[in-house]
Amino acid sequence: MSLLDYFRSTKKNTASTAKERLQIIVAHERNRRNSPDYLPQLERDILAVIRKYVDIADDQVSVSLEKSSDELSVLELNVTFPDDKK
Amino acid sequence: MAKIIVVTSGKGGVGKTTSSAAIGTGIAMRGFKTVIIDFDIGLRNLDLIMGCERRVVYDFVNVINGEANLKQALIKDKRIETLFILPASQTRDKDALSKEGVERILNELAEEFDYIICDSPAGIESGAMMALYFADEAVVVTNPEVSSVRDSDRILGMLSSKSRRAEQGLPGIKEHLLLTRYNPERVVKGEMLSVEDVGEILAIKLLGVIPESQAVLNASNSGQPVILDQDSDAGQAYLDTVARLLGEDVPFRFLNVEKKGLLKRIFGG
Numbered sequence: 001m002s003l004l005d006y007f008r009s010t011k012k013n014t015a016s017t018a019k020e021r022l023q024i025i026v027a028h029e030r031n032r033r034n035s036p037d038y039l040p041q042l043e044r045d046i047l048a049v050i051r052k053y054v055d056i057a058d059d060q061v062s063v064s065l066e067k068s069s070d071e072l073s074v075l076e077l078n079v080t081f082p083d084d085k086k
Numbered sequence: 087m088a089k090i091i092v093v094t095s096g097k098g099g100v101g102k103t104t105s106s107a108a109i110g111t112g113i114a115m116r117g118f119k120t121v122i123i124d125f126d127i128g129l130r131n132l133d134l135i136m137g138c139e140r141r142v143v144y145d146f147v148n149v150i151n152g153e154a155n156l157k158q159a160l161i162k163d164k165r166i167e168t169l170f171i172l173p174a175s176q177t178r179d180k181d182a183l184s185k186e187g188v189e190r191i192l193n194e195l196a197e198e199f200d201y202i203i204c205d206s207p208a209g210i211e212s213g214a215m216m217a218l219y220f221a222d223e224a225v226v227v228t229n230p231e232v233s234s235v236r237d238s239d240r241i242l243g244m245l246s247s248k249s250r251r252a253e254q255g256l257p258g259i260k261e262h263l264l265l266t267r268y269n270p271e272r273v274v275k276g277e278m279l280s281v282e283d284v285g286e287i288l289a290i291k292l293l294g295v296i297p298e299s300q301a302v303l304n305a306s307n308s309g310q311p312v313i314l315d316q317d318s319d320a321g322q323a324y325l326d327t328v329a330r331l332l333g334e335d336v337p338f339r340f341l342n343v344e345k346k347g348l349l350k351r352i353f354g355g
């Protein structure tokens with residue numbers, strides 16, 4: 001490896017950043033595709049309810065529906081509360 | 087019974103038309119009777135890439151509307167005996183294609199042809215839908231770049247839920263990944279997603295990798311599908327791709343940085 005290559009590699013490799021971002025967004029969008037149409041609205045409604053009490057940003061609530069077996073789906077609700085805004 | 091293959095991507099400008107022309111020509115070169123249909127209504131570019139732009143008399147929409155029959159609209163290639171092109175219409179009416187109309191034409195073509203290649207327009211709207219709806223197999227053309235990969239994943243979603251095979255509960259469309267405009271030098275430098283990265287994210291079988299190549303521009307300049315330029319890297323990569331599509335087991339080439347010869351090292355290249 002030449003000296004030049006060494007300095008290059010100390011910079012954050014943008015291809016690996018691209019890969020990480022893609023893995024997250026693609027997983028998220030696949031999940032969306034396989035879930036019922038009402039889910040985005042449900043997410044907005046939940047967000048509105050929580051905002052009556054706590055000021056949170058749009059991306060602090062996520063709702064997903066995971067099919068765990070033929071008869072059972074689990075609704076997963078994730079809300080992150082910022083420490084200072086309690 | 088003909089096999090219907092859609093060449094699709096979601097994103098525009100990734101190499102669908104280049105690939106449709108190359109793959110269709112390559113399959114026809116193997117002796118299969120092949121037609122390439124331009125589904126890009128309103129734009130029409132396949133004719134230019136195939137070098138038959140001055141021979142277009144009737145188009146796909148004329149045939150659907152009954153203004154011409156298939157015999158009148160099909161353009162026979164002058165190089166390959168078994169190759170035909172059905173050009174797109176330049177109408178501005180985006181909804182010129184109806185599902186029933188497309189189905190009728192495909193059924194008629196299926197009686198005569200072994201392979202029907204559908205060159206999809208960009209987007210995920212009705213035009214792209216129409217091109218993929220009746221497909222048996224799909225070649226998902228992807229560039230090693232974030233927006234192209236994401237759009238390819240959306241198209242994969244459509245293939246598995248919005249196609250005829252999905253709606254009728256038939257076995258799913260066979261999906262192939264075709265990575266184009268690949269630049270191994272940039273991959274090594276960490277500037278470009280690698281074949282492995284894209285394969286891992288999209289999780290479908292890799293059909294081919296086409297390098298970024300000057301030969302593609304030369305080919306389109308002269309109206310010769312690049313697969314006919316058999317000395318070129320891109321031409322050879324498409325030949326391998328066609329072989330794999332026909333079920334042959336061919337090793338991948340052009341994935342690594344080419345070692346430069348002494349002269350090139352001295353004079354640059």
Ligand SMILES: Nc1ncnc2c1ncn2[C@@H]1O[C@H](COP(=O)(O)OP(=O)(O)O)[C@@H](O)[C@H]1O
Nearest residue numbers: 098099100101102103104267296297298299302
């Ligand atoms: N492997 C390649 N190397 C270099 N240029 C390419 C390659 N593949 C496609 N191109 C260029 O990219 C542009 C878009 O290609 P095209 O096949 O028209 O894409 P699409 O049909 O998806 O819009 C064209 O200018 C074409 O010459």
Ligand SMILES: [Mg+2]
Nearest residue numbers: 102103126131
């Ligand atoms: Mg095109």
